[in-house]
Amino acid sequence: MKRVTEDHQDYFFDSENANKYLNDAKNGSKVRYSNFLSALRKLDIKGKYLEIGCGPGVLTQIIAKQHPDAEIIANDISPEMIKLARQDLVEDLTSRVKYVIGDACDINSMKDLGKFDLIYSTFTLHHWDNAEVAIKNLHSMLNENGLLYIHDLKRVIGLYHIKSEHGFFKSIKASYKPGEIKVMLNNLGIKDYKIKAVFPYFMQSIVIRK
Numbered sequence: 001m002k003r004v005t006e007d008h009q010d011y012f013f014d015s016e017n018a019n020k021y022l023n024d025a026k027n028g029s030k031v032r033y034s035n036f037l038s039a040l041r042k043l044d045i046k047g048k049y050l051e052i053g054c055g056p057g058v059l060t061q062i063i064a065k066q067h068p069d070a071e072i073i074a075n076d077i078s079p080e081m082i083k084l085a086r087q088d089l090v091e092d093l094t095s096r097v098k099y100v101i102g103d104a105c106d107i108n109s110m111k112d113l114g115k116f117d118l119i120y121s122t123f124t125l126h127h128w129d130n131a132e133v134a135i136k137n138l139h140s141m142l143n144e145n146g147l148l149y150i151h152d153l154k155r156v157i158g159l160y161h162i163k164s165e166h167g168f169f170k171s172i173k174a175s176y177k178p179g180e181i182k183v184m185l186n187n188l189g190i191k192d193y194k195i196k197a198v199f200p201y202f203m204q205s206i207v208i209r210k
């Protein structure tokens with residue numbers, strides 16, 4: 001079950017695709033994000049949050065409302081996504097939410113953002129060009145005792161073999177198995193982590209404590 005990567009940049013840099021993603025994320029936000037949101041609610045982390053690969057910012061705004069004291073910086077590699085996220089941001093949240101262009105795999109594009117109590121990312125790990133470098137970068141941006149929370153698809157056999165050009169099945173093929181994530185964390189010398197199986201069975205969360 002070899003990992004098959006996606007060509008994400010062409011897709012998310014296109015304005016039409018970015019707009020489509022915004023609509024889909026808004027319409028499907030309950031299904032997409034509810035498990036992640038309830039995990040975050042229970043953790044109740046105070047302070048500064050960094051969201052990586054925020055897309056058009058649908059989740060960012062939900063999190064800002066759910067955590068009214070949090071200050072959130074949200075980044076995305078796609079200028080088109082950041083443009084949409086800025087346009088869509090409601091007035092009430094402009095003092096606490098900032099959108100910036102950045103690449104998780106390039107520390108120079110993020111190093112001026114500072115340190116964070118929570119760094120999170122949903123449905124992006126399988127898009128990162130070099131996931132190990134990205135995790136290293138994000139881990140270095142955590143405050144002491146801060147949390148890196150990555151929520152993404154998992155390469156599972158039942159879905160891997162479905163023959164379909166649909167984006168979801170391509171993303172399943174590009175996603176990681178828990179064992180592959182363990183190897184990356186081991187290479188980075190990160191010891192304080194959990195890889196959680198999440199409902200439904202093709203989802204997983206990687207939770208790393210600094």
Ligand SMILES: C[S@@+](CC[C@H](N)C(=O)[O-])C[C@H]1O[C@@H](n2cnc3c(N)ncnc32)[C@H](O)[C@@H]1O
Nearest residue numbers: 012053054055076077078103104122123124127
């Ligand atoms: C499937 S979308 C997920 C968007 C959002 N996190 C959500 O859950 O709705 C993946 C996003 O990751 C962004 N992305 C891909 N590689 C990235 C990287 N290296 N750094 C930052 N963002 C990245 C893409 O531009 C795209 O907006």
